[in-house]
Amino acid sequence: VTPRSAHKQAVSGLKRYLRCVAEELDDSEDKPPEERPRERWTPVLLVPEDMTPLPLVEQALPIVGMFSGLMGRGRLARYRVAVLRELAMLPRSRAHIKVIQEAIPWMEQSSVSRLIQDIRDAGLLDYDSRADVYQLNREARVVAAICEALSAAAVDYARIIKILAATMRLADAMNAPAEVAYATFLSAIAVLEFDRSELDRLMDDYSDDSLLEAAMMTESHVEDMQSLLEEEADMFARFHGDPQFLEYDQHAHYMIASLGRLSAEVIGQLSQRASVRLRGDLRVSRDDLRKMVAQSEIEILADLVRDSALQAVFLPQNDVVAAFTALDEYLGKERRIPPAPPQPTALGVQPIVDAGIDPVEVAAKELLELASARDAMLHEWVACGTWHSAVERMMHAMEAWSRYGPAGDSSIGIELVALREARRIGDHGVGWMSLTSVREQKDQSGS
Amino acid sequence: MTPVEICAAVLAGIVPSANLPELGDEDTRQEVQYRLSQVGCDLVYSRHFESWTARFVRGAPDIGAVDSPDLLNSVDLAVLAVCWLHLRFLPTENSRLNVNDDVLFADGETPQEIPLDIPEIAAQIPALPRGMIKIAVGKLKNARFLVQREGRLHAGPLMDTLDEVKATEQARRLMLRYQRVERRRHQAPVSDDVQPPSSAALSEAAAVADAAD
Numbered sequence: 001v002t003p004r005s006a007h008k009q010a011v012s013g014l015k016r017y018l019r020c021v022a023e024e025l026d027d028s029e030d031k032p033p034e035e036r037p038r039e040r041w042t043p044v045l046l047v048p049e050d051m052t053p054l055p056l057v058e059q060a061l062p063i064v065g066m067f068s069g070l071m072g073r074g075r076l077a078r079y080r081v082a083v084l085r086e087l088a089m090l091p092r093s094r095a096h097i098k099v100i101q102e103a104i105p106w107m108e109q110s111s112v113s114r115l116i117q118d119i120r121d122a123g124l125l126d127y128d129s130r131a132d133v134y135q136l137n138r139e140a141r142v143v144a145a146i147c148e149a150l151s152a153a154a155v156d157y158a159r160i161i162k163i164l165a166a167t168m169r170l171a172d173a174m175n176a177p178a179e180v181a182y183a184t185f186l187s188a189i190a191v192l193e194f195d196r197s198e199l200d201r202l203m204d205d206y207s208d209d210s211l212l213e214a215a216m217m218t219e220s221h222v223e224d225m226q227s228l229l230e231e232e233a234d235m236f237a238r239f240h241g242d243p244q245f246l247e248y249d250q251h252a253h254y255m256i257a258s259l260g261r262l263s264a265e266v267i268g269q270l271s272q273r274a275s276v277r278l279r280g281d282l283r284v285s286r287d288d289l290r291k292m293v294a295q296s297e298i299e300i301l302a303d304l305v306r307d308s309a310l311q312a313v314f315l316p317q318n319d320v321v322a323a324f325t326a327l328d329e330y331l332g333k334e335r336r337i338p339p340a341p342p343q344p345t346a347l348g349v350q351p352i353v354d355a356g357i358d359p360v361e362v363a364a365k366e367l368l369e370l371a372s373a374r375d376a377m378l379h380e381w382v383a384c385g386t387w388h389s390a391v392e393r394m395m396h397a398m399e400a401w402s403r404y405g406p407a408g409d410s411s412i413g414i415e416l417v418a419l420r421e422a423r424r425i426g427d428h429g430v431g432w433m434s435l436t437s438v439r440e441q442k443d444q445s446g447s
Numbered sequence: 448m449t450p451v452e453i454c455a456a457v458l459a460g461i462v463p464s465a466n467l468p469e470l471g472d473e474d475t476r477q478e479v480q481y482r483l484s485q486v487g488c489d490l491v492y493s494r495h496f497e498s499w500t501a502r503f504v505r506g507a508p509d510i511g512a513v514d515s516p517d518l519l520n521s522v523d524l525a526v527l528a529v530c531w532l533h534l535r536f537l538p539t540e541n542s543r544l545n546v547n548d549d550v551l552f553a554d555g556e557t558p559q560e561i562p563l564d565i566p567e568i569a570a571q572i573p574a575l576p577r578g579m580i581k582i583a584v585g586k587l588k589n590a591r592f593l594v595q596r597e598g599r600l601h602a603g604p605l606m607d608t609l610d611e612v613k614a615t616e617q618a619r620r621l622m623l624r625y626q627r628v629e630r631r632r633h634q635a636p637v638s639d640d641v642q643p644p645s646s647a648a649l650s651e652a653a654a655v656a657d658a659a660d
Binding site: 203208269284286288289290291292293294295296298299300301302303304305306307308309310311312313314 | 457458459460461488489491500501502503504505518519521522524525527528529531532533536537540541561570571572573574575590591592605608609610613614617618620621622623625626627629631
């Protein structure tokens, strides 16, 4: 051994030592503190623990704790997961450390050994000291498979129902309590509820692209939910005795129906709109346009033309002369007045025409005479001569009564009282005639 | 007329194209457009009125010192938009209904314009007092966006200078949104015999699901 090679070995050894110290320091970050201050308290339960999901969760803690042991904290987590993945892919169920180191050619052998030790400490790897071999336990294979399955940067929301359905199948395969599938089912319903609220929000918004995207995602979720209900029908059959589950099941079907219809309508309408925009035929009625305008805000209407409503350069000036001319014309208009009366003309004086004896006056005198005779009847004067003269006398008597009686100027001072009788005349062309008594008018005082 | 004289003419007012035959020449028109652009103006043509005029390339600067009685504010623009919707958008849209489905674009025939009056405009914008609408209509008439004949309002030559493509797109969006809202409003309510679970029950279930996960 030359001094030069001894120096090289010393330097190499020092480097390895420093690397080991550095890794120890890193590993110390992975170890959780004995008791973190944030967990020095116990939540207060309002009901007995048996009535909470805690027993169910506690059953899962051993396996979930393996994830915690695998991941730990710090930057070594990804190395441990990668080594676990390689172990799961080994064709042998039991392997010596040398075989493991050879199966992981991309890592230094000492590092592999240290990580194998970590995985063993996490309870994922069994060690047979007699045969000096390592063996992945069954939980570790599940953990490794789940880590493989979760090899995605983020959860694709479009596939969320599919993922939930897969976890339900996983729970079923794990022989997990039935309540787990129940809870996952409710989580899937909650996804649909969120989709519904998102669609409602976007429908009230102007973001058509976002609305179309959300509708397509909702349609995908609805299809996945429908598949979930069909594929897991046997699993859900366990809960058919639970009235609350039946209520949720009914709600799920209701959501599938209503959301499916809504998303299909939105997609159809927005897709049709694309062709409408291309072709340019939107059926618009004037009444629709009025209502649309009435429901729009001022600023939204103004935005239609805000950028392009640029004014002309010229400033129209009012023609003052023309304006006043128009005003004068307006004020000078002839008013609508009634036509003037005709010009007065001299009326010719005509001699008085002798109208002869007024038969109405004669009738009035006769009525007075009948009244003075007491208990006289009208027919005593009317019925004389012929039928025609009787008719004329009756008309004249009525005219005299109208003109001078109570309906007229009340100057005659008599009254005609119609009696409910008729008398046979049988003379002067008159057969029968109703009786009308003619008598002097009584005073208001009764005298 | 020289390009300078044409510039002076279109800056002074609206000139029938028959009086400016020189603008039919491409070179002359470009010369006029260039000279107008040097002072922030643009040469515009009204196809309905077959006339030329100059307008500003952009609106007035957003400074409070500008005192222009004819500057269009939001109310004026809203009234202008309503007029444009009735005088141009509606006839154009309905004239396209007879287009053959195999044809993508409508022909260029001028649709029938149905004039407006102030009461009709006021009825559609109940948020604005009628006096304000009258003032807006007056300003729009001064700016030649509208012309009044026999008491009815028609589209003026400046109405042709609006960006119809953009405005039509926005108007269609508004109309489709209105039709969508109306359709939703008239949709029959869902069956009453299917009652969704209460929100409290769903919250509790979600909490159970979270805990199980």
